[in-house]
Amino acid sequence: MTQRKKVAVLISGRGSNMLSLISAAQDPAFPAEIALVVSNNPDAGGLERAAGFGIETAVLDHRNYKGNREAFERDMDALLRSRGIELIALAGFMRLLTPFLVNAWKNRMINIHPALLPSFKGLHTHERALETGVRLHGATVHFVSAEMDDGPIIIQGAVPVLDSDTPESLGARVLTVEHKIYPRALALVASGAASVSGHKVVLSREDADLAGQTLLAP
Ligand code: GAR
16 A cells, blocks of 8 residues: 555644544545644644544644744644644634745645635634525635635535524534545545646546535535
């Protein structure tokens, strides 16, 4: 088997998406290994959950950098390189990134966003989907580019929006689909099946049918 790619997952909170990646990577056939989990928040619940799987964890508390985002990112970059990390998966990592880290990890950093991009970039996506009255909502895994919640799209998962939905019920439905698409997207990137061409992701032939479709979840 070819070498599994060493992945760092960056989190800020409970880490349910991180857990979906860790679970998928338990399978030796999965093309990535979760080698490190880093949080900017020392109280992130995901840190303990990762440690429970024997995964190395680290905290880089952004508050120690007093607004110097690039100094924070330089230390993050040094930490990731010191562990031989090859890919970064942002999983509820709630820090805006500067061009420094984005460029250093170009085409090697992916993110999950709780909306069908390019709709509803930013925060409070479920509230805004309900206010707008869209009938489909969902989640997107994409490569990270300099613009927030932008960058080539790898996979999207869609869910229906019900008249009875609250932001919480809709968010829970979206989260279920997030947990399905993130491991699939990471596998596509780690195996080399998904690559960037211009502003789009191209998939190798055998994966095109599997991942090119939008996942529809109940
Ligand atoms: C997820 O819904 C993720 O899509 C979202 O934060 C949540 C983290 O939950 N990310 C963003 O909003 C990024 N802008 P988790 O910690 O349980 O994975």
